[in-house]
Amino acid sequence: MRLLITGCNGQLGRSLHDLSTEHPEHSYVWTDIDRLDLTDAQAVSRAVEEADVDMIVNCAAFTNVDGAEEHEAEALQANADAVANLARTGKPIVHISTDYVFSGEGWLPYRETDTPRPNTAYGRTKWEGEKRLMALSPDSLIIRTAWLYSPYGKNFVKTMLAAAEARDELRVVYDQIGSPTYALDLARLIFAVISAPRRPAGIYHFTNEGVCSWYDFTREIVRQARCLQGQDRYAARITPIRSEEYTYKTPRPHYSVLDKKKVKDTFGIDIPYWADSLSHCLRQLLSAGGC
Numbered sequence: 001m002r003l004l005i006t007g008c009n010g011q012l013g014r015s016l017h018d019l020s021t022e023h024p025e026h027s028y029v030w031t032d033i034d035r036l037d038l039t040d041a042q043a044v045s046r047a048v049e050e051a052d053v054d055m056i057v058n059c060a061a062f063t064n065v066d067g068a069e070e071h072e073a074e075a076l077q078a079n080a081d082a083v084a085n086l087a088r089t090g091k092p093i094v095h096i097s098t099d100y101v102f103s104g105e106g107w108l109p110y111r112e113t114d115t116p117r118p119n120t121a122y123g124r125t126k127w128e129g130e131k132r133l134m135a136l137s138p139d140s141l142i143i144r145t146a147w148l149y150s151p152y153g154k155n156f157v158k159t160m161l162a163a164a165e166a167r168d169e170l171r172v173v174y175d176q177i178g179s180p181t182y183a184l185d186l187a188r189l190i191f192a193v194i195s196a197p198r199r200p201a202g203i204y205h206f207t208n209e210g211v212c213s214w215y216d217f218t219r220e221i222v223r224q225a226r227c228l229q230g231q232d233r234y235a236a237r238i239t240p241i242r243s244e245e246y247t248y249k250t251p252r253p254h255y256s257v258l259d260k261k262k263v264k265d266t267f268g269i270d271i272p273y274w275a276d277s278l279s280h281c282l283r284q285l286l287s288a289g290g291c
């Protein structure tokens with residue numbers, strides 16, 4: 001199959017690129033905003049026609065949650081108008097969305113059938129993108145994910161590693177619960193979807209297995225980093241705090257666990273446990289031995 005991958009300089013795009021060497025059965029067209037601005041409808045239509053692709057994997061997005069609060073119109077362009085431009089090409093799309101479409105006020109894992117109720121500009125624009133995609137390209141798939149990290153770009157794992165090295169104390173919230181997602185595991189799922197004999201259209205939820213708080217996640221990041229590189233380098237004390245003790249520009253979901261039964265049943269996949277995948281990522285980042 002010939003695939004157009006958008007957002008190829010981002011975390012997920014680069015993880016897909018890493019994995020593409022294991023999939024020589026496909027051919028690839030890699031684009032990001034420097035080569036193809038997806039908000040330009042004519043450029044999108046021309047590029048898709050010229051590249052003659054069979055399917056589009058849309059990893060591009062405006063992902064800055066606080067930035068979207070201040071620049072919602074810009075976020076809407078990237079997260080919804082751009083998706084509509086891709087959908088109008090008539091090609092099937094694998095599109096990535098987010099747990100932020102939900103309010104995060106529940107206490108049970110969110111299913112694909114649950115009604116979105118975003119509390120943030122980022123969540124609103126991503127949900128708008130989902131709705132436009134389903135209206136214009138009903139053969140497409142939407143994969144919602146959460147807490148994405150990788151060796152690339154800016155993410156929680158890299159931020160906490162740097163902070164644990166530089167600071168004496170990390171104060172991290174313990175009352176926001178979710179499931180980390182290693183971008184390489186999400187990339188593997190995307191290849192499984194693309195290669196599947198049947199690809200039922202619609203929404204799927206995917207994260208790594210298991211559930212933790214940001215505090216637990218930080219404890220594990222630092223524990224594994226110390227194991228790989230020594231106690232002295234990541235010496236910070238880690239203190240659990242409540243959300244109200246931290247100043248957020250944007251409200252954060254207290255509970256954003258996604259139910260993964262549908263994706264597992266449909267594509268017959270096993271999903272790695274979050275701490276095991278974290279270990280793979282940290283080895284990539286710190287290029288060290290094991291523990």
Ligand SMILES: NC(=O)c1ccc[n+]([C@@H]2O[C@H](COP(=O)([O-])OP(=O)(O)OC[C@H]3O[C@@H](n4cnc5c(N)ncnc54)[C@H](OP(=O)(O)O)[C@@H]3O)[C@@H](O)[C@H]2O)c1
Pocket residue numbers: 006007008009010011012013032033034036037038039058059060061062063077078082096097098099126144145146147148149153
């Ligand atoms: N990161 C998370 O924690 C998280 C959680 C849940 C869901 N997701 C979803 O997962 C997907 C992948 O996220 P990610 O973390 O890999 O994102 P990312 O690292 O921010 O990469 C997104 C890429 O899209 C590009 N882009 C933005 N606007 C564009 C446009 N108009 N035309 C073409 N390219 C454009 C960005 O370029 P610039 O950097 O130059 O803007 C960037 O290279 C997104 O759909 C995101 O909403 C992410």
